Amino acid sequence: MILKTFLIFLVGLLGYSEWLLGTSYLQRPIILGPLVGLVLGDLQNGIIMGATLELAMIGAVSVGAYDPPDLVSGSIIGISLAIETHAAPAAALTLGIPIAAIMQALGLATGQPLMLAFIHRCDNAAEKGNTRALTRNMLIAGYIQDWPGIVFIPLAFYFGSSTVAKLLNIIPAFIQEGMNVAAGLLPLLGFAMLAQMMMNKKVVPFFFLGFFLVAYAGISTTGVAIFAVIMAAIMYVFFDNSKETENTGKNEVVQEGDGFDEF
Amino acid sequence: MDSMNFNIKPTYDKKINKSDLVKLFWRSIPYEHSWNYERMGNVGFAWAIMPILKKLYPKKENFVHALKRNLELYNMTPYIVTLPLGISVAMEEANATNPEFDESSISAVKLALMGPLSGIGDSFFWGTLRVLATGIGTTLALKGSILGPILFFLVFNIPHYILRYYGTFLGYSLGSNVINNVESSGVMDKITKYASMIGMMVVGAMTQEMVNVKFITKIGVGKSASTVQSLLDGIFPGIATLALFGVTYWMLKKKLNPLMIMLIILLVSIAATYFKILGA
Structure with missing residues (x-):
């Protein structure tokens, strides 16, 4: 159990290294899920639960000033406790989403101010031309903002599973079944957020094209993506009039910016 | 240049x-x-x-x-x-x-x-x-x-x-x-x-493929009974998903907080399961 807790802690640390490692989406549930599964000896469920959470949280990306729920603690705690208690994949959602929201709030309230202290130490280091001190404070600043998650993940895993197992037994069946239904509906929110960000009159038909290609022809998303790329290439080669001045593109960018102010 | x-x-x-x-x-x-x-x-x-x-x-x-x-x-x-x-x-x-x-x-x-x-x-x-x-x-x-x-x-x-x-x-x-x-x-x-x-x-393709809406309410009795879902699919496949997508999109447009929408989806799912309207 100690070893498992330590490994879970390492997975958490990797998740919070997301921004140190090029913002490569290591912190997404679809990546953290299998890692948690691997630690707990249930890779299969880790993959499935990771994908379930990924879909539910597809809108949770930090772009612009929107600060999303803390995916790392939400995914790791949700998935590890769901696997430990042999619950259905939807249980990872039930457990993970509230944790992600709480950890985000805690990070904003305590992690960010702490981080700013170290950002200011970077300024002092620059003033003295001390590059090593600047590097050191840069590294600390990035991790200290996530201290709630780094501390809470191993604790919740170590003390949590028995408590969670009892809780899951108390919860009535229709609520657990309802969470399964919710797991099917929650991606709607993410897709609507994505669509709202990209939507303008010109691209609306393409949303429906993609939708009905799947509804009627049963093509998978990957298939639709391939056709979309081919179609864009054909349109570019045969129909694109480069002489025409395109002002719409700039408007699109502006609209996207506006979309984020809403959060 | x-x-x-x-x-x-x-x-x-x-x-x-x-x-x-x-x-x-x-x-x-x-x-x-x-x-x-x-x-x-x-x-x-x-x-x-x-x-x-x-x-x-x-x-x-x-x-x-x-x-x-x-x-x-x-x-x-x-x-x-x-x-x-x-x-x-x-x-x-x-x-x-x-x-x-x-x-x-x-x-x-x-x-x-x-x-x-x-x-x-x-x-x-x-x-x-x-x-x-x-x-x-x-x-x-x-x-x-x-x-x-x-x-x-x-x-x-x-x-x-x-x-x-x-x-x-x-x-x-x-x-x-x-x-x-x-x-x-x-x-x-x-x-x-x-x-x-x-x-x-x-995004359109994923909405249809990944979102799972299933109405389990039955209409009619005995062998002629059919679910609401199959009736809806008879109009056009994915109509329920598209309608719910529209509602979610509308809520976002009305500047509802995404966290609030998430809560609404959770509550609606649980209520609809309780009344045996939706199933997983």
Whole structure:
């Protein structure tokens, strides 16, 4: 159990290294899920639960000033406790989403101010031309903002599973079944957020094209993506009039910016 | 103008050489680690360019001055931050070698790139590439295949690192002219146009494929009984999903907080299960 807790802690640390490692989406549930599964000896469920959470949280990306729920603690705690208690994949959602929201709030309230202290130490280091001190404070600043998650993940895993197992037994069946239904509906929110960000009159038909290609022809998303790329290439080669001045593109960018102010 | 479009093989005729730029690429990777609410990506930007400043400004006071100048507010899509970094390097180099150079133009160009470049970067990486990666990855992962997470990671990161790497050299060679060139040739608008087209199609496809709505209420008795779901599918497949998508989209449009919408979805799901309207 100690070893498992330590490994879970390492997975958490990797998740919070997301921004140190090029913002490569290591912190997404679809990546953290299998890692948690691997630690707990249930890779299969880790993959499935990771994908379930990924879909539910597809809108949770930090772009612009929107600060999303803390995916790392939400995914790791949700998935590890769901696997430990042999619950259905939807249980990872039930457990993970509230944790992600709480950890985000805690990070904003305590992690960010702490981080700013170290950002200011970077300024002092620059003033003295001390590059090593600047590097050191840069590294600390990035991790200290996530201290709630780094501390809470191993604790919740170590003390949590028995408590969670009892809780899951108390919860009535229709609520657990309802969470399964919710797991099917929650991606709607993410897709609507994505669509709202990209939507303008010109691209609306393409949303429906993609939708009905799947509804009627049963093509998978990957298939639709391939056709979309081919179609864009054909349109570019045969129909694109480069002489025409395109002002719409700039408007699109502006609209996207506006979309984020809403959060 | 034609001759200098998208030249990613820069000439090194002053102080900066290729290995400096390769190092700049590597140091761009932790760019967002120190992202903060005060000056956003400022420390990340300064940390990446720091060794080059040290090389360009051997005098300590000049180095400190340049470093502090690079600690001002900056924000950029992390995947293409090498482009403004490369441009900055070209301009810092000009500044260090030519005493006539107007230093304030470095910050001006850097800041001017923030809006347009981040706009295109966010929509391409967030709206198109990530949606593609998620679409391919989750389809496989929901079936329990390890290929799901692996493909998710590769589909996103192979183009990401290729663009990040070549962005360094493109930025350096085009210097301050880059945005004028790209904007006047309409390349930026075109990329945005086609990328959002592909992105929308994939979002539409994923909405139908990944969202699971199932009405289990039965109508009629005995053998002739059919579910509401099969009646709805008779109108056109996916009608229930599309209607619920419309409602969610409308709630977002009405400026409802996404967290609130999430709560509504949870409560509606549980209530509909209790009354045996929806099933998993």
